[in-house]
Amino acid sequence: MIDQVFEILKENNLKLTPQRKEIVKILWENRGHHLEIEVIYNLVASKGKKCIGLATVYRTMELFNKIGLISRITMEKSPAKYELNVFDKLNHHHLICLKCGQVQEISDDIASEFKTIIAEEADFKVADKPMKIYGYCSKCREP
Amino acid sequence: MIDQVFEILKENNLKLTPQRKEIVKILWENRGHHLEIEVIYNLVASKGKKCIGLATVYRTMELFNKIGLISRITMEKSPAKYELNVFDKLNHHHLICLKCGQVQEISDDIASEFKTIIAEEADFKVADKPMKIYGYCSKCREP
DNA sequence: CTATTTGCAAAGATTTTGCATAACG
């Protein structure tokens, strides 16, 4: 399971350093959640094992993002968040609550028709990446 | 026309300082474009008139965003961009090219059905704000 | 007049980078 992820790293000529393994583990254990760099860094550190540098986490996430292993979502007033692109839910989208910052997801099924229309009307190929849709979750319903 | 914008400021109990007027003018003259703080700052400064502080531009845009006069879009690797919410196109969405960074817009008509579905399926009220949809424009079509 | 707003410079927050050292393959 998680070994599939390690495979992906190899396929992209990335060395399997202990740091990268630890980061992957953390991402895997928290799949479905959106983690900030700082959080990942602390989780890795708290695992007791040898420490890791913040810069390494930044560099690693940049790399992982580049090879499509993770998705980064850029927040308005807080650090970016990252999540593993798990295979059976590679295509989903983020509903971001403007009030509490909570991130919900919806599947690509709901969006796929929308994407088709965009492709036709705007000659724009929507990426297989989460869209960011701002609004208000049920708890914070717009005033 | 532009006076309507000044009206909005008054309605929100914001004083009409020369700095705010100049910023509004710049936004108006560039409506439909997405401007960075630095650009707005330089445009105001280059108008010859009395100078303006960078902090004032930041504070003003934060305020304008809060009252819904403008939309801010947060970019991944560059400063945020701002644009005036012009009345006849208040509801539109951003198609952001991952390669060249170009920002296209689509109207809310295309998206409204999508929003309805989201409201129903996810109990999430999509804000009257641009959604961010990443992908590849016709020039940079995905490799 | 008084509450807001401004400008400046200093501080914050987040992210990137240079470089010597370590270590994967």
Add this chain to the structure above:
DNA sequence: CGTTATGCAAAATCTTTGCAAATAG
């Protein structure tokens, strides 16, 4: 072994803030 990756600290970026002076209403 040679290339790639790491850690640290320093730098770069973008944005926010404190405070005294200025000013809109």
